[in-house]
Amino acid sequence: xxxxxNIGCSLSNLKxxxxxxxxxxxxxxxxxxxxxxxxxxxxxMCSNLMIHAHHCNPDHLLELHIDVPARGKIIFEIVxxxxxxxxxxxxxxxxxxxxxxxxxxxxxxxxxxAIMDNVEYLRRNDRNVCRLTKDIKL
Amino acid sequence: MVHIxxxxxxGADIISVIGEIDASSSIELDxxxxxxxxxxxxxxxxDCSALEYISSAGLGVFMSYIEELREKNIPMVIYGxxxxxxxxxxxxxxADLLHITETREEAKSLANELSV
Numbered sequence: 001x002x003x004x005x006n007i008g009c010s011l012s013n014l015k016x017x018x019x020x021x022x023x024x025x026x027x028x029x030x031x032x033x034x035x036x037x038x039x040x041x042x043x044x045m046c047s048n049l050m051i052h053a054h055h056c057n058p059d060h061l062l063e064l065h066i067d068v069p070a071r072g073k074i075i076f077e078i079v080x081x082x083x084x085x086x087x088x089x090x091x092x093x094x095x096x097x098x099x100x101x102x103x104x105x106x107x108x109x110x111x112x113x114a115i116m117d118n119v120e121y122l123r124r125n126d127r128n129v130c131r132l133t134k135d136i137k138l
Numbered sequence: 139m140v141h142i143x144x145x146x147x148x149g150a151d152i153i154s155v156i157g158e159i160d161a162s163s164s165i166e167l168d169x170x171x172x173x174x175x176x177x178x179x180x181x182x183x184x185d186c187s188a189l190e191y192i193s194s195a196g197l198g199v200f201m202s203y204i205e206e207l208r209e210k211n212i213p214m215v216i217y218g219x220x221x222x223x224x225x226x227x228x229x230x231x232x233a234d235l236l237h238i239t240e241t242r243e244e245a246k247s248l249a250n251e252l253s254v
Contacts, residue, residue, distance in 0.1 A: 011162035015139070018160075018191070036222045037229070043193050047161040099204045099235060107194035107201070107230060114229050 001028070003066040007046070009054035017046050017064065024066045025074065029138050038074070038134055041115040044108035045078060045087075045130065053085040076132040084128050086121050087112060139163060142170045150181035150249060152242075156188040159196035168199045171214075175203075180212055181249040185242065187218030192226055200236055213237060213252035217245035 003024040007013045021042045025035055046062060054060040063079040092110045112119065118133040140163040141156040151174040159167055174182050184200075200216070207214050215237040219227070227233045237252065239245045 011160070014160045014162055014193075015158065032222070033225060036225065040193060040226060043160060047193070047195070051161070095201075095231065095235070099201055107197050111194055111226070111229060 001066075001068045005064045007062050007064065008058040009050040009056055009060040009062060010058040011047060011050060011056060014043050014047055018043055020064065021066065021076075025068075028068055028074070028136075029071065030074075030136055034134075034136055037115045041112045041132065041134075042076060044112050045076075045132065048087070048108055049078060049080060049085055049130070053080065053083050072136050072138050074134045074136060076134070078130045078132075079124075080128050082128070084121060087119060088121070140166050142166050144170060144174065146179075148246065149179075150183050150246065151177070151179035152183045152185055154185040154188065158191040159189065159199075160191070160193045161195040164193075164195035164199050167196055168202075171199065171203055175206070175210070175212065181253055182207070182212060182214040183242070183245045183249060184214065184216045185218055186216055186223060187220075189219065189223050192223050194230075197226065197230065197232060201232065204235060211253070213249045215239060215245040215249045215252075217242055 005017070005020040007017060018039050021039050022035065025038065049062060050056055060082065065077040065079065067075045069075065087109045090109055092106055116132045117135050120131050122129045122131065139157050140159050143154040143156070145152050153170050153174060155167060171182065203214065217239045218241065219238065237248055239248055
């Protein structure tokens with residue numbers, strides 16, 4: 001199965017992303033706990049890209065693809081143009097430091113890495129592709 | 139979309155968070171807690187029984203108040219979280235940094251204990 005959703009870079013569109021991910025994976029045998037975590041990870045990745053790579057410009061588009069090549073494996077790709085926001089290059093701050101500095105950010109990347117099995121970046125047709133892979137226990 | 143209501147009960151400010159908190163709506167939670175602190179409440183309870191979703195933006199708001207509330211000796215207790223919401227706190231290991239209970243009564247008595 002293969003699904004695609006195009007979204008403008010406005011944070012008000014995050015709800016639509018969550019609904020798209022949830023609806024697309026409905027029949028794939030994913031448990032509610034896993035599904036909620038996956039929805040969260042995609043929300044985090046897309047909001048990070050919207051904020052850091054696109055400065056919330058609603059005219060900039062993200063393409064979200066979901067591919068289920070085999071049962072138990074889900075591949076998400078977020079395709080966009082512009083600067084790359086590579087979370088593998090970003091060292092997430094320690095939780096204690098966040099508390100001490102009263103910072104509100106830095107938790108999203110930690111969530112994505114905890115939830116997804118693999119996060120990689122590639123270039124395809126001169127566009128940025130962020131690929132997230134999740135292995136599901138069925 | 140999130141809707142926030144505040145009511146006062148037994149000297150505590152109770153902030154009810156209804157709906158979903160993501161990067162577009164976390165500012166609402168932030169403002170509500172800031173108002174509660176600004177108005178001088180000595181106990182803050184956050185009712186999450188109608189909270190359906192929280193992303194890191196919302197978690198970050200709670201985190202950002204830990205130090206300030208500790209300094210001012212204002213206990214903040216979060217209660218009534220659904221399992222799917224509690225799970226997000228657990229993935230990050232934040233449950234140990236925040237005061238969390240299941241019911242409003244438990245939240246009240248914990249806030250009372252902490253403010254002594």
